[in-house]
Amino acid sequence: MTESKKTMLSAVAPSNRLTVGNYIGALRNWVKLQDQYDCWFFSVNLHAITVRQDPTELLEQTYRAVACYIAAGIDPKKATLFIQSQVPQHAELAWVLNCFTYMGELSRMTQYKDKSLKQGQNIPAGLFNYPVLMAADILLYQTALVPVGEDQKQHVEITRDIALRMNNLYGKDLFRIPEAYIPPVGARIMSLQNPLAKMSKSDPDPNGAVYLTDTNDQILKKVKRAVTDSGTEITYEETKPGINNLLTIQAAITGKTIPEIVNSYIGKQYGHLKVDTANLLVETLGPIRDKTDELMKDRSYLLQVLEDGAERARERAGQTLKEVYRRIGLV
Numbered sequence: 001m002t003e004s005k006k007t008m009l010s011a012v013a014p015s016n017r018l019t020v021g022n023y024i025g026a027l028r029n030w031v032k033l034q035d036q037y038d039c040w041f042f043s044v045n046l047h048a049i050t051v052r053q054d055p056t057e058l059l060e061q062t063y064r065a066v067a068c069y070i071a072a073g074i075d076p077k078k079a080t081l082f083i084q085s086q087v088p089q090h091a092e093l094a095w096v097l098n099c100f101t102y103m104g105e106l107s108r109m110t111q112y113k114d115k116s117l118k119q120g121q122n123i124p125a126g127l128f129n130y131p132v133l134m135a136a137d138i139l140l141y142q143t144a145l146v147p148v149g150e151d152q153k154q155h156v157e158i159t160r161d162i163a164l165r166m167n168n169l170y171g172k173d174l175f176r177i178p179e180a181y182i183p184p185v186g187a188r189i190m191s192l193q194n195p196l197a198k199m200s201k202s203d204p205d206p207n208g209a210v211y212l213t214d215t216n217d218q219i220l221k222k223v224k225r226a227v228t229d230s231g232t233e234i235t236y237e238e239t240k241p242g243i244n245n246l247l248t249i250q251a252a253i254t255g256k257t258i259p260e261i262v263n264s265y266i267g268k269q270y271g272h273l274k275v276d277t278a279n280l281l282v283e284t285l286g287p288i289r290d291k292t293d294e295l296m297k298d299r300s301y302l303l304q305v306l307e308d309g310a311e312r313a314r315e316r317a318g319q320t321l322k323e324v325y326r327r328i329g330l331v
């Protein structure tokens, strides 16, 4: 990592096992960009607790997420890997930013609207403030680029608004203004059971998502049972969200264009598309799953990577936080 490289930062919340949506929307792009940027990738366990988590499961998924990053191709020698709760500056800066963020702005966040609906009467305040913690995550590292799926774009936008507001008040060089990087294909992989809803790790229907822990057999079954429509012709159009989703998964993984893939299915049935997509996912995700399992068994290596990463992160984040405190007059 050299000083001249711009900073890139991204994370996944260990609120459950990661899905192929997280892989295509986030991890794959991290791997592609890791040589060009000074990279910081972490497991955002403080974000995960904005909805109730089982403590044992949370610990397991926190480590598993980072093991998945490495298994997917992130090189810990090139990127800094860490766990959010091991860097206290995230929670500290989040408090400060909370004081410069407006209720109206937070109320407009679509993810808050969607997630709060599932919480019943008692909506945790943390769910409302989630984007502020994400802003702290990003701004602490003077991040230039944040690769995210479509669902997180709004959170990067509010981060920019908060940063600009604070820069106007306390000096233009306080925070670098980050840009979101949204992948051209695969920014929103849909549920296999409801192709009108995003594939999510916390979907109560386990058949809606392909998890990075799924066995080959589970992957094959889930994709073959993917909800499509009553048509037969394989084309990419608005009325075929299930088919579009499978085509998108193939395009994101193979790098082929959608028209190219559609052309290869002339005269073929939905079943062919499902089997090919399932096989492609087995081929791609199988080695990642096996490598993740190996890393989870060799815990000492993973813990060492995370300890080194947390130390570097505390140092970098500490510099920004110190400057923020100084400029706003905190002792």
Ligand code: AQP
Residues within 6 Å of the ligand: 011, 012, 013, 014, 015, 016, 019, 021, 022, 023, 024, 025, 026, 147, 148, 149, 150, 151, 152, 186, 187, 188, 189, 190, 198, 199, 200, 201, 202, 203
């Ligand atoms: N379906 C998806 N398609 C493309 N990208 C996706 N991402 C998530 N789902 C998809 C991207 O993965 C990164 C990490 O997401 P996150 O863990 O921070 O939270 P999320 O967006 O809320 O992801 P989930 O899977 O839907 O989690 P739960 O169910 O816990 O809320 C982000 O870059 C995200 O865009």
